[in-house]
Amino acid sequence: MSAFLDALARVPPLLAQHVLLAIAALALGMVVSLPLALLSARQPKLGRIALALASLVQTIPSLALLALFYPLLLILSGLVGGRIPALGFLPSLLALSLYAVLPILRNGVTGLTGLDPAVTRAADAVGMTAAQKLWQVELPLAAPVLVAGIRTAAVWTIGAATLSTTVGQPSLGDLIFAGLQTQAWALVLAGCLAAAALALGVDAVIGMIERGLARGRRAVWLTGVALLAGGLALATAPLWPRGEDRTVVIGAKNFSEQYILARLIGDRLTQAGYRVRYRDGLGSAVIFGAARAGDVDVYVEYAGTLWTTAMHRSDVPPRAAMLADLSRWTDGQGVRLLGPLGFENAYAFAMRGADARRRGMATLSDLSVAAPALRLGSDLEFLDRPEWAAVRDAYGLRFAAMTPYSPTFMYRALASGRADVISAFSSDGRIAADGLTVLTDPRRAIPGYDAVLLLGPAHATDPRLLAALRPLLHRIPVDAIRQANYRVDRDAGKQTPEAAARWLAGRIGLQENSLRTDSRTVRPSGSR
Numbered sequence: 001m002s003a004f005l006d007a008l009a010r011v012p013p014l015l016a017q018h019v020l021l022a023i024a025a026l027a028l029g030m031v032v033s034l035p036l037a038l039l040s041a042r043q044p045k046l047g048r049i050a051l052a053l054a055s056l057v058q059t060i061p062s063l064a065l066l067a068l069f070y071p072l073l074l075i076l077s078g079l080v081g082g083r084i085p086a087l088g089f090l091p092s093l094l095a096l097s098l099y100a101v102l103p104i105l106r107n108g109v110t111g112l113t114g115l116d117p118a119v120t121r122a123a124d125a126v127g128m129t130a131a132q133k134l135w136q137v138e139l140p141l142a143a144p145v146l147v148a149g150i151r152t153a154a155v156w157t158i159g160a161a162t163l164s165t166t167v168g169q170p171s172l173g174d175l176i177f178a179g180l181q182t183q184a185w186a187l188v189l190a191g192c193l194a195a196a197a198l199a200l201g202v203d204a205v206i207g208m209i210e211r212g213l214a215r216g217r218r219a220v221w222l223t224g225v226a227l228l229a230g231g232l233a234l235a236t237a238p239l240w241p242r243g244e245d246r247t248v249v250i251g252a253k254n255f256s257e258q259y260i261l262a263r264l265i266g267d268r269l270t271q272a273g274y275r276v277r278y279r280d281g282l283g284s285a286v287i288f289g290a291a292r293a294g295d296v297d298v299y300v301e302y303a304g305t306l307w308t309t310a311m312h313r314s315d316v317p318p319r320a321a322m323l324a325d326l327s328r329w330t331d332g333q334g335v336r337l338l339g340p341l342g343f344e345n346a347y348a349f350a351m352r353g354a355d356a357r358r359r360g361m362a363t364l365s366d367l368s369v370a371a372p373a374l375r376l377g378s379d380l381e382f383l384d385r386p387e388w389a390a391v392r393d394a395y396g397l398r399f400a401a402m403t404p405y406s407p408t409f410m411y412r413a414l415a416s417g418r419a420d421v422i423s424a425f426s427s428d429g430r431i432a433a434d435g436l437t438v439l440t441d442p443r444r445a446i447p448g449y450d451a452v453l454l455l456g457p458a459h460a461t462d463p464r465l466l467a468a469l470r471p472l473l474h475r476i477p478v479d480a481i482r483q484a485n486y487r488v489d490r491d492a493g494k495q496t497p498e499a500a501a502r503w504l505a506g507r508i509g510l511q512e513n514s515l516r517t518d519s520r521t522v523r524p525s526g527s528r
Contacts, residue, residue: 429486
C-alpha cells in the first residue's frame with residue numbers, strides 16, 4: 001500500500017501536463033474540424049474527401065504517428081534555423097489533434113446534414129440570412145450531435161496522450177512506462193487509474209453538456225461548462241508559476257539502470273539546493289535531441305550509442321580515443337560531456353549457461369554456426385541500431401527468429417525458453433544472477449559503451465551543478481551498478497529505483513550528507 005501511495009504522490013504534476021496536452025490537442029482539433037464540418041455539410045464532395053483523410057489518420061497507430069512528427073519537425077526546424085521544437089509538447093499536440101478531428105468532423109457533418117428540411121425552409125421563409133440561419137437554427141439543433149463527437153474525441157485524446165512520454169512530453173504515461181519496465185506495478189496502477197479517472201470524469205461532464213443541449217436546459221449545460229473550466233484550473237494548478245528557481249530536468253531512458261542513475265543525480269542536485277524533475281522513458285535519439293534543445297538538462301548516455309547513432313561512425317577505436325572524439329563532437333552540438341562514470345554498459349550476446357556449455361559456445365564466431373536454428377530476443381531498439389548491423393555483418397549472424405522485447409521481458413523470454421540468445425547489457429545484474437554466459441566479441445564489432453554524463457546548454461558551465469556532479473565521475477564500478485540494477489530487476493525483494501539509488505550512493509561512498517564535504521563552494525539550498 002505504501003508503494004501505491006508513493007506512486008499516487010507522483011500523479012499531480014504529471015496529471016497537470018497530461019490535462020494541458022489533452023485540452024490543447026482537443027481545442028486544436030476543434031479549430032480544424034468545426035469549420036471543415038460546416039464546409040463539408042455544404043459541399044458533399046469535399047465532405048467525402050475530408051472524412052476519408054480523417055479516417056486514414058485513424059488507421060495509423062498513435063505511437064507511430066507521434067514518432068513520425070519527430071523527423072518531420074526536425075526537417076522543418078532545419079529549414080527555418082532551428083526555431084521549431086521537434087520534441088515534447090509540439091509533436092504530441094499535432095499528433096493528438098489529428099486523432100481528435102475524425103469524431104468531431106463526422107458528428108458535425110451528421111448533425112448539420114440531418115436537420116429536418118422543413119426547419120431550414122421555415123428559416124428561409126422568415127427572411128433569415130445564411131449567417132442568421134446558421135447561428136440561430138442549424139448550430140443550436142446540431143449542437144447535441146456535435147458535442148457527442150467532441151465527447152468521443154476527448155476520451156480518445158486523453159487515452160492516447162499517455163503515449164506522449166515516448167517523444168519527451170510529460171504525461172501519466174511516465175508512470176505506466178516506468179512501471180512496466182521496472183515491474184513496479186504500483187506505478188502502472190497509479191498511472192492507469194489516473195488516466196481512466198480523468199477520461200471518465202471528462203466524459204461524464206461533457207455528457208452533461210450534451211444532455212443539457214439536447215433537452216434545451218440551459219442551466220445543465222452551463223453547469224457542465226463551469227465544471228470543465230474548474231476542473232481544468234484545478235488539474236493544472238501544479239504548473240502555475242510560483243516564482244521559484246528554474247527546475248533542473250533529469251532525463252532517463254527506458255530501463256532500470258537509467259532510472260537509478262537519474263535518481264542518484266537527482267539526490268545530488270537536491271542536496272545542492274536545486275529543484276529537480278525527471279523525464280523518464282525517452283528513446284536514445286529523443287533524449288539526446290532533448291538535451292541539445294535544452295529540454296533535458298542532464299542525463300547519462302553511453303559512448304557507443306552516441307558514436308553509432310548520433311555521429312554515424314562505424315569504426316571501433318580504443319575507448320579513450322572514442323571519448324575524446326565524443327567530447328569534441330558534443331561541444332559542437334551545444335551539449336557538454338562532463339566525463340565517464342567509471343563503468344561500461346555494452347551490448348553483449350548472452351545465453352543460458354547450460355545451453356552455452358552443451359553447445360560449446362564461447363564467442364560470437366561459435367554463435368554464427370548455430371544461429372540459423374536459434375531464436376534471438378533483443379531490446380526494443382537493438383535490431384534497428386547500427387550495432388546490430390555491424391555484428392550481423394561481421395559474424396554472418398542469421399537467426400531462425402528475432403523478437404524485440406522490453407529489457408525486463410527480454411530476460412524472461414530467455415529464462416522461459418521463448419528465446420535462445422538475447423542482446424544483454426554488460427552491467428546488468430541478471431547476467432550473474434541467472435547464470436548466463438556472455439559470448440565474447442573477438443572481431444571487436446561492438447564499440448565501447450562507457451556511461452558518461454551529458455549536460456544541456458543551460459547548465460553546462462553552472463559551477464554549483466558541476467560541483468554536485470563531478471564526484472560521480474570515475475566513481476561507479478561495474479560491480480556496484482550491477483548490484484544496484486539487480487535490486488530493481490529481481491523478482492523477490494524488489495526495490496524502487498529511488499531506494500537502489502540511495503544504496504548505490506552508500507556503496508560508492510557518497511552518502512546523503514557528503515555533498516558539502518565534496519565541495520565547500522556549494523551554496524545553501526534555495527540560492528542560485
